[in-house]
Amino acid sequence: MPVQIVYHEGFTGLGHAACAMLCEAGIEFEWTMAPADGMSFRGNCDGDCFTVPMIIDGDTRVSQSQACVQYVGRKYGFADNVDPDKALQYMLDMSDMWTEFGKAMVDAESLKKFLQAEPCGDRLSGRFGMWMGNIERSIRGKFYFGEKPSYVDFQMLQTVGLLKGRALDKLESKTGCLLDSYPKVKAVYEAISSLPSAAKIPFQEALPAAYLITDDMIAAY
Numbered sequence: 001m002p003v004q005i006v007y008h009e010g011f012t013g014l015g016h017a018a019c020a021m022l023c024e025a026g027i028e029f030e031w032t033m034a035p036a037d038g039m040s041f042r043g044n045c046d047g048d049c050f051t052v053p054m055i056i057d058g059d060t061r062v063s064q065s066q067a068c069v070q071y072v073g074r075k076y077g078f079a080d081n082v083d084p085d086k087a088l089q090y091m092l093d094m095s096d097m098w099t100e101f102g103k104a105m106v107d108a109e110s111l112k113k114f115l116q117a118e119p120c121g122d123r124l125s126g127r128f129g130m131w132m133g134n135i136e137r138s139i140r141g142k143f144y145f146g147e148k149p150s151y152v153d154f155q156m157l158q159t160v161g162l163l164k165g166r167a168l169d170k171l172e173s174k175t176g177c178l179l180d181s182y183p184k185v186k187a188v189y190e191a192i193s194s195l196p197s198a199a200k201i202p203f204q205e206a207l208p209a210a211y212l213i214t215d216d217m218i219a220a221y
């Protein structure tokens, strides 16, 4: 049985980083939602994985996307020189920023404050830049832990893909490229997304349509 990535079909979402690593490592995998029926979010109470994404690898079942990324990264060759404590911090930094981005998507005014206002301590204005500056400073070499991409870099690929897919690409005509201020982040994203193995990723979309910024919101921005 090949490794299974249990996740929604049609977009890569929180399964992207694990998938991209398996593609790069040349590991056979199946992308499937079938085993989700046995998960807690479907009302089944005998397992310990609540919701997708989940990785199934032999007898191992791991959910929570950061844990999936760490598992695949360690097992399949993306953990050289990685400090596991800092790696976890860096992945949770990205996760918190993504969560705050989602909350700011409530309306155009909030999103604009989050993305482009000067910070004023209100936990919204300028928070994107504060988070991204911190993330940028965390990347010490070409990649997070040196000259070779680690599983944290693949998590960065996923996070930037989600940001771009959800709103940043469509907003670019109004904001310019908001990632230009973070050249190390951009370089990690561009280096990994242009690997030949990226062609093996099964879906092009980062997110389903319901998650994307609307034309009305772009007009109001």
Ligand SMILES: N[C@@H](CCC(=O)N[C@@H](CS)C(=O)NCC(=O)O)C(=O)O
Pocket: 013, 014, 041, 051, 052, 053, 063, 064, 065, 066
């Ligand atoms: N903290 C979890 C969040 C997982 C999550 O939100 N899963 C979404 C797909 S991206 C889902 O469909 N969840 C269904 C549910 O929670 O009912 C992670 O990082 O893996």
